[in-house]
Amino acid sequence: MNNLKNICICALVFLALACKKQANSDLDTRMENTDASIDNKVSDLLSKMTLEEKIGQMNQYNGFWDVTGPTPTNGDAAKKYEHLRKGYVGSMLNVKGVKDVRAVQKIAVEETRLGIPLIIGFDVIHGYKTLSPIPLAEAASWDLKAIKKSAEVAAKEASAAGINWTFAPMVDISRDARWGRVMEGAGEDTYLGSKIAVARVEGFQGNDLASPFTVAACAKHWAGYGFAEAGRDYNAVDVGSSTLNNIIFPPFKAALDAGVKTFMNSFNELNGIPATGNAYLQRELLKGKWEFDGFVVSDWWSIKEMVKHGFAKDKRQAAEYAIKAGSDMDMESYAYVEELAGLVRDGKVDESLIDDAVSRILRVKFELGLFDDPYKYCDEAREKQVIGCKEIQEACLDMAKKSIVLLKNENQLLPLKKEGLKIALIGALASDKTSPLGSWRLAAEDNTAVSILEGMQQYPNNDLTYAKGADFVYGEAKFTSELNINTKDRSGFPEAIEAAKNSDVVVMVLGEHAFQSGEARSRADIGLPSLQQELLETIYAVNKNIILVLNNGRPLAIPWADEHIPAIVEAWHLGTQSGNAITQVLYGDYNPSGKLPMTFPRNVGQIPIYYNHKNTGRPTLPASNDVFWSHYIDESNAPLYPFGYGLSYTSFAYSNLKVEKISDNSVKVSVDLKNTGKVKGKEVVQLYIHDLFARVTRPIKELKGFEMVELEPNQTKTIEFVLTELELGFFNNEGEFILEPGEFNVFVGGNSQADLKGSFQL
Numbered sequence: 001m002n003n004l005k006n007i008c009i010c011a012l013v014f015l016a017l018a019c020k021k022q023a024n025s026d027l028d029t030r031m032e033n034t035d036a037s038i039d040n041k042v043s044d045l046l047s048k049m050t051l052e053e054k055i056g057q058m059n060q061y062n063g064f065w066d067v068t069g070p071t072p073t074n075g076d077a078a079k080k081y082e083h084l085r086k087g088y089v090g091s092m093l094n095v096k097g098v099k100d101v102r103a104v105q106k107i108a109v110e111e112t113r114l115g116i117p118l119i120i121g122f123d124v125i126h127g128y129k130t131l132s133p134i135p136l137a138e139a140a141s142w143d144l145k146a147i148k149k150s151a152e153v154a155a156k157e158a159s160a161a162g163i164n165w166t167f168a169p170m171v172d173i174s175r176d177a178r179w180g181r182v183m184e185g186a187g188e189d190t191y192l193g194s195k196i197a198v199a200r201v202e203g204f205q206g207n208d209l210a211s212p213f214t215v216a217a218c219a220k221h222w223a224g225y226g227f228a229e230a231g232r233d234y235n236a237v238d239v240g241s242s243t244l245n246n247i248i249f250p251p252f253k254a255a256l257d258a259g260v261k262t263f264m265n266s267f268n269e270l271n272g273i274p275a276t277g278n279a280y281l282q283r284e285l286l287k288g289k290w291e292f293d294g295f296v297v298s299d300w301w302s303i304k305e306m307v308k309h310g311f312a313k314d315k316r317q318a319a320e321y322a323i324k325a326g327s328d329m330d331m332e333s334y335a336y337v338e339e340l341a342g343l344v345r346d347g348k349v350d351e352s353l354i355d356d357a358v359s360r361i362l363r364v365k366f367e368l369g370l371f372d373d374p375y376k377y378c379d380e381a382r383e384k385q386v387i388g389c390k391e392i393q394e395a396c397l398d399m400a401k402k403s404i405v406l407l408k409n410e411n412q413l414l415p416l417k418k419e420g421l422k423i424a425l426i427g428a429l430a431s432d433k434t435s436p437l438g439s440w441r442l443a444a445e446d447n448t449a450v451s452i453l454e455g456m457q458q459y460p461n462n463d464l465t466y467a468k469g470a471d472f473v474y475g476e477a478k479f480t481s482e483l484n485i486n487t488k489d490r491s492g493f494p495e496a497i498e499a500a501k502n503s504d505v506v507v508m509v510l511g512e513h514a515f516q517s518g519e520a521r522s523r524a525d526i527g528l529p530s531l532q533q534e535l536l537e538t539i540y541a542v543n544k545n546i547i548l549v550l551n552n553g554r555p556l557a558i559p560w561a562d563e564h565i566p567a568i569v570e571a572w573h574l575g576t577q578s579g580n581a582i583t584q585v586l587y588g589d590y591n592p593s594g595k596l597p598m599t600f601p602r603n604v605g606q607i608p609i610y611y612n613h614k615n616t617g618r619p620t621l622p623a624s625n626d627v628f629w630s631h632y633i634d635e636s637n638a639p640l641y642p643f644g645y646g647l648s649y650t651s652f653a654y655s656n657l658k659v660e661k662i663s664d665n666s667v668k669v670s671v672d673l674k675n676t677g678k679v680k681g682k683e684v685v686q687l688y689i690h691d692l693f694a695r696v697t698r699p700i701k702e703l704k705g706f707e708m709v710e711l712e713p714n715q716t717k718t719i720e721f722v723l724t725e726l727e728l729g730f731f732n733n734e735g736e737f738i739l740e741p742g743e744f745n746v747f748v749g750g751n752s753q754a755d756l757k758g759s760f761q762l
């Protein structure tokens with residue numbers, strides 16, 4: 001119904017516009033910079049456009065080189081050039097660097113009839129050329145200021161290279177570590193994810209989209225992509241209303257409220273309807289109820305893939321369904337450019353839908369200031385000066401240190417002493433200068449990350465020996481191909497054993513290669529790949545004093561390591577400054593404060609495992625000691641490391657929890673936090689609630705507040721949280737946000753197993 005109403009309104013508006021239509025002339029019709037509002041400028045320009053030119057604005061082509069999806073078969077460069085010249089291309093992606101951006105922009109602006117500039121998109125996911133940690137790692141910092149800064153410097157670098165639109169942030173919540181794209185999001189929690197979504201949007205877009213240092217952001221993938229069945233990328237998604245409204249949608253809504261200019265839809269079907277052809281998601285909810293006035297770009301080929309989904313019978317029908325459902329721009333499917341005009345002429349698609357989509361796209365281009373100066377991002381001098389500059393390197397280093405999570409530190413093995421130690425550094429990843437760059441690094445050059453070996457060499461007063469132990473990956477690791485992993489060659493083991501035998505302490509760097517996580521990198525086994533588990537056990541047999549540094553893009557199931565290895569540091573894929581950040585933490589020059597944004601399972605069979613689960617009707621071992629309760633007979637229900645967990649070189653004590661009702665619908669919670677250790681440190685104080693009884697059951701715990709606190713030894717601080725109906729309410733199964741009176745528990749502590757408990761009644 002809503003849908004129909006929207007379409008009718010659009011039709012009326014554009015009928016009026018059509019009456020104003022002037023005869024199309026030539027270059028004179030180009031937009032001048034006027035004082036009129038952007039809406040007026042958009043209508044004016046629209047009235048001058050032919051149907052084909054309008055559809056052209058809805059057509060996005062990949063550049064002529066890199067691809068981030070399957071290579072197009074019918075999209076040769078000649079055709080793309082021809083379309084560009086005719087004004088049948090509104091956007092390009094994967095065109096990078098001022099020279100190349102200027103070249104395509106010049107065609108759009110100087111050779112087409114109306115001279116409408118292109119919007120240039122790129123996956124600036126965790127940096128452009130200088131890389132910050134993968135987004136999951138950044139989320140582990142829980143430091144919203146630092147995350148915002150990281151997006152801000154990424155925008156600065158990307159915009160200096162001609163880019164004005166990033167396909168980020170990915171705000172998909174996921175509870176499945178098998179899914180490779182968990183590296184690209186903020187983890188499993190919708191509250192933390194929403195806060196981070198805002199920080200990233202604000203960082204990318206700044207206060208002024210027209211500034212040459214900011215880029216338009218894109219909340220993706222709308223919606224449900226992180227719930228791919230069995231964690232297999234692109235797989236179907238089937239989730240109910242409660243999960244959609246309470247878990248999946250909120251980070252998107254938060255991004256929207258923060259002013260995100262674009263959305264990207266997703267590859268998956270959602271409850272039987274591909275997201276790209278899903279009118280409920282795009283027209284009814286996003287553009288209707290939420291009043292989003294930016295535009296929706298499809299994902300790569302996601303329009304034509306609706307045929308493979310078994311939803312549309314051919315590309316023409318896919319184009320029809322996509323535009324009707326509210327997908328405004330077609331990424332690489334060639335569906336709009338080839339089919340939409342015919343659909344309009346045959347009366348299958350109302351031109352008002354095209355006008356609406358084009359208006360949305362043009363509005364963003366106006367807001368970016370592209371009509372005022374299409375070359376504002378094309379300044380070679382700025383490109384040279386900004387890319388890789390000190391400010392960006394420093395922000396990446398800062399973010400990298402803040403992203404590290406200390407998982408275990410028995411007998412204070414860490415931090416390392418700075419002199420007099422014999423250290424064996426073992427593992428192929430320890431000297432790798434490419435893998436730390438992470439999975440989304442289309443503009444970065446291989447071998448440009450600081451390796452851990454290089455980082456360790458900056459502490460010269462210890463005696464360091466490096467031994468690889470075993471190759472991990474053979475050949476060149478590429479974004480577009482499967483990795484060739486070593487599963488047999490143990491010839492490096494003896495050298496590593498020797499080094500370990502002769503040292504006081506062993507630092508082992510193990511985990512995943514960057515291209516083992518990310519898009520299309522789902523894993524069924526999330527242990528240590530290659531020969532690494534065997535190497536770890538072999539070294540442990542000769543020296544138990546091991547510090548295990550993990551490099552990975554997802555939670556790993558490493559129960560053996562947790563049981564045997566005294567110190568474990570989660571160091572993800574930390575980007576260009578990786579080795580510097582890790583060694584500063586190992587040597588105590590930086591006291592770690594990261595907290596896991598995703599639960600680490602003991603066993604892949606526990607997945608999906610997440611802290612905010614339901615209680616079930618049979619949550620605990622019955623008094624009768626029988627078997628009939630919700631559990632596994634071969635594994636505990638408990639995670640290896642819970643959500644929100646992470647240690648410090650100091651220790652913290654929580655006390656004095658107070659809960660005070662301040663109105664009918666709000667409470668104040670306060671707690672004292674004391675640094676009980678010997679060094680200064682930061683703690684992320686986390687607040688969880690449990691709504692005990694509700695007409696739609698609530699999770700056993702839900703994060704509803706957090707604060708980063710830095711304390712000197714012995715210092716105590718009182719932290720306060722205010723919970724309002726926003727935190728205390730939830731969406732019912734009709735999608736309405738409600739607040740039910742009743743009993744609540746509140747928990748405060750340093751992770752999701754926090755047991756300092758209070759309660760209140762609404």
Ligand code: BGC
Pocket residue numbers: 068069093123167220299300519
């Ligand atoms: C991904 C998107 C990405 C797009 C363009 C797709 O394969 O799913 O997240 O933005 O490619 O590179």
